[in-house]
Amino acid sequence: MREIAVIHGPNLNLLGRREPSVYGQQSLSDINRSIEQLADTLSVKVRIFQSNAEHELVEYIHDCMDCVEGIVINPAAFTHTSVALRDALLATGIPFIEVHLSNVAAREPFRQHSYFADKAVATLAGLGAEGYLAAVRFWSTYTL
Template identity: 55%
Template sequence: MNPKTSQKANILVLNGPNLNLLGTREPGIYGAETLSDIQQQLELLAQQHSLTLSCFQSNNEAELIDAVHAARGTVDYIIINAAAYSHTSIALRDALTAVAIPFYEVHISNIYRRESFRHHSYLADAAEATLSGFGSYGYSLALLAIIKQLQS
């Protein structure tokens, strides 16, 4: 274990609908990196701090909810980019609050510079923090915040 990280932790990274298309989907908004690229960067950062990281993507709301439920008792933190479900899914919010796992909400684009329906997130007020507009680096920032919490 990295001496800078005071405890081992399991991190789950969840990605919602259409994020499997990163790299080709509206690169002017979402960038050229693929979801695989982002996951590889996170895995490297997690390894450097002796953390266990698992990633899951689904276009299906029920599968994301099932992944949250399955995390109960085994996962210490969740990083989630629920994509459009951030703006529509009370069920996903309820799952996250029910399992009581601290989570960080990530949006690649700045949702407040986009269409007004994207300005509200059902997850934001329950999240430890929301990172919006940092591009794919928002995922790393969320993981760095977790690492900082583990060090304190």
């Protein structure tokens, strides 16, 4: 069975309460449940992790080495600041898809730069929670 990791960055634990006009009404638990249900129908094992701490996200990515075939990551605010997360993803060699709930290209200028996009297999932005599901669907059939 194919195994992937879904990684949620800082402040995503507040989804559903944090700026719902930007990030939607669904809670992180709702999104995770949808991911797990889809993964089950696709016969994909999924590991899900969220942290507000950069070092915990880095360590989790390291722990995924030799365990998962792909990563779905929403680096959230770390998208625009974290060389450490970028380096962790590149060091493991695990292909990844970058996901954003909002269309970051249509937001503030500082949100329009990503430290991940040039190395990602794909970037999905502005689709809300459907971006996560599209990434899981992709990993269910992706051939290395």
